[in-house]
Amino acid sequence: MSSRAPLPQMAAIATNERATPSLVYRALLQGIREGSMVPGAKLPNERDLAQQLGTGRTAVRSALAMMERQGLVRRQVGSGTYLTDDADQVFGRMDETGAPSHDEVPSLAEIAEGRLLFEPAMMHLVVSRVQDGEIVEMRRSLDQILEAPTWVEFKERIYGLHRQIFASTKNKFLMQIMGSILDDRRAVLFDGQDNGKPAPEPVRRQTFNDLKAIVDAIAQRNGAHAEKLVSDHLMRTLATINIWQ
Template structure:
């Protein structure tokens, strides 16, 4: 067989050279095949490295080190439980502020961003708390304006349903002195802050209504620190009765505001100091004496 040259001429080719070329190619192909020994050695290398052959050795080492580091780290805290705890505390604070009159009906609440920064909680926690307060009818949200304390329509007070101040003081004498033990056992940091804030409001009050609001806010905070919902609800009824009566006293105000305020601030500051010192007998005695003194000043008037 003749092969064609570049100019079209045929170049003679011998059969012997073609056979030699074929045998040479076959020999190279056989030599390039992996032998059983090479396959075994390659498997031993893969088994020793425990890494896929497609991954470089450096990546395999980094992956192994990262896995060991993650295994040695302590478990992360339960973020959901922490969020629920922070949301419950924020809910209690805002609800208490509304019940105590610090957020009056129609008042505009701080923004979610401001509440998040003030109480150091996540924006999502603030948002969930607002949704809960809206569902309970305590606040309303107006698009483009903000969040406001709901304006609740107060029923007209019935003269037959009103309780006199001596009646309320007698009732308070039955449970408030015994309440101090629960308060000492259960009060948290936010409760002590509420006590001090109420005392400051009492000292700064320049009207009779402001003074009485601050004084009852202190005793409501003490009741709230007991974590007894029945006691808290009962004290809410006491405050509602006094507000319905306009915080008045039977026979008017026989003593000047400054004198009444000074005595009340001294007595209540002593009660708070005994609570902070965890002195149950002294706190109980001071609470009892304060209520007896108040009752004696209004009874028979």
């Protein structure tokens, strides 16, 4: 356990709305990136963090739980919550693509925000209707994500897997929604730069690991776990959009 001093005061989240776990997660990531949150350091308790960030303890608790599942914090019973020693390495595994607003189609932030409203709960429908052969195809798609030769193809294969998951609901309305999402992302070339170059290996590996966990939960017919994993995945996506700007 680290003996480093607790962290300095953190700035409140700049929003007039009650902060969501995604915003709290984003604020904590920014603290790591800016150096005010040092790997190995002890975090303030949930009450103090909530006061510093200007939000409720529920949002803080959810964000810390998400960070723990991601391996960014560890909890020591009777002592507190600590950043892991390699917490600052998380940025090398993140997709640094910007996500600007668009006049003709929804932005990635709008899409992620909308998906969060229904997609985690949709996983209960997925696990009740998915067929074994569909899970086999999902695993093939996972392997293709790792092997994608270019950044655009990397994105295409990610969304291809999502379409398979939506299709396993056997619900045409949900399938139509994902088809529209993919059309909108293709229309702006996934907001990418240097689209002909391969995605960085750490980014591909982290994406593979995140999505493999979801597919594994589907294969186990564990709707509650799949719901949590999808919620985490979408909240992290929303939290990290334009975080480098």
